[in-house]
Amino acid sequence: MDLLNTLVDKGLRRELPTREEALAVLATSDDDVLDVVAAAGKVRRHWFGRRVKLNYLVNLKSGLCPEDCSYCSQRLGSKAEILKYTWIKPDEASQAAAAGLAGGAKRVCLVASGRGPTDRDVDRVAGTIKAIKEQNEGVEVCACLGLLSDGQAERLREAGADAYNHNLNTSEATYGDITTTHTYADRVDTVNKAHAAGLSACSGLIAGMGESDEDLVDVVFSLRELDPDSVPVNFLIPMEGTPLAKEWHLTPQRCLRILAMVRFVCPDVEVRIAGGREVHLRTMQPLALNLANSIFLGDYLTSEGQAGRADLEMIADAGFEVEGAGEVTLPEHRASAAGGCGAHAGAGCGSHEDAGCGSHENGSVCGTAAPAPAAEPRTDLVALRHRGVGTDLAPNA
Numbered sequence: 001m002d003l004l005n006t007l008v009d010k011g012l013r014r015e016l017p018t019r020e021e022a023l024a025v026l027a028t029s030d031d032d033v034l035d036v037v038a039a040a041g042k043v044r045r046h047w048f049g050r051r052v053k054l055n056y057l058v059n060l061k062s063g064l065c066p067e068d069c070s071y072c073s074q075r076l077g078s079k080a081e082i083l084k085y086t087w088i089k090p091d092e093a094s095q096a097a098a099a100g101l102a103g104g105a106k107r108v109c110l111v112a113s114g115r116g117p118t119d120r121d122v123d124r125v126a127g128t129i130k131a132i133k134e135q136n137e138g139v140e141v142c143a144c145l146g147l148l149s150d151g152q153a154e155r156l157r158e159a160g161a162d163a164y165n166h167n168l169n170t171s172e173a174t175y176g177d178i179t180t181t182h183t184y185a186d187r188v189d190t191v192n193k194a195h196a197a198g199l200s201a202c203s204g205l206i207a208g209m210g211e212s213d214e215d216l217v218d219v220v221f222s223l224r225e226l227d228p229d230s231v232p233v234n235f236l237i238p239m240e241g242t243p244l245a246k247e248w249h250l251t252p253q254r255c256l257r258i259l260a261m262v263r264f265v266c267p268d269v270e271v272r273i274a275g276g277r278e279v280h281l282r283t284m285q286p287l288a289l290n291l292a293n294s295i296f297l298g299d300y301l302t303s304e305g306q307a308g309r310a311d312l313e314m315i316a317d318a319g320f321e322v323e324g325a326g327e328v329t330l331p332e333h334r335a336s337a338a339g340g341c342g343a344h345a346g347a348g349c350g351s352h353e354d355a356g357c358g359s360h361e362n363g364s365v366c367g368t369a370a371p372a373p374a375a376e377p378r379t380d381l382v383a384l385r386h387r388g389v390g391t392d393l394a395p396n397a
């Protein structure tokens, strides 16, 4: 297919595809999905080999958020029966982080629900970062605390944070449809603040909120312009008790096309499969490793992932290898331009939610164009997290 040959050539040269080419990837048929994966896989292997970076989420503060992000189970008025707790102690966070690291993770993503941190919250998180770094040599730490005020990114950097996650989530045009309590511009501003403070920026999206292909291409092109080191791709988990509970639009093939499009537009960036991996890719997860070079190990913020051991087995069975703590995630030209952990060398999560951070959740949007046809709801695959941090039960790692 000429389209795919062109996109591979551009990806190997780090050349931006046209919007039409990105849209054409999303428009390919299910019959062509293996060709699309094979093509984007060449770009992935060129920049990242067969390495898979594992990231581990620690939800420092869960639920009780005053914001109204429609996709989020922690939002104002959410009826989802998630764990709700305020800031956990640094020691508890450190223990959870250690479990993730022992399971193979090299980055810990510290996430807290809320619009953004107070200065006191930043102090609290700084203490947590110090505790984790003292007890776990070489760990990368990403913070995901919502919108940042002036000076807060610098203070997190001084405390030892390597990265900051804040997702754009969806296109600027549809942002107001999913959230009314803050704006797309607020989100862009926070990503820029993280960049300016020398933190590795992590910013991604949520697919499956009813958005159009144009919205998806818009947000991915906006991300490329923001130039984060990592791009988490969340697939909406339509949680009961949230406004988007009925938005089941994704199929495994659609998820693969979305990941391929992100890889072609952001060829040398850490592309992470975030929340919704198990629910929407299902048995196609191993194929998606040909597109993304990073996943979360174990559970998400408010929902459960597959067992950490199953993540490791999947990676090995698919012929990939877990990236070691001593390996730099990003290609040399990006890693050397960054600071910290390879500094622009890795990233966190993204949406305060089920994915990682950035958005604090796992959300979705309500687009302007016709959404994809309904897919089969798989509520049977959605399990709220009731283990690990905030409970007396062992974490999944």
Ligand code: SF4
Residues within 6 Å of the ligand: 065, 066, 067, 068, 069, 072, 073, 074, 075, 076, 112, 113, 114, 115, 146, 351, 352, 353, 359, 360, 361
């Ligand atoms: S995504 Fe973050 S800011 Fe939005 S409702 Fe969820 S926790 Fe709050």
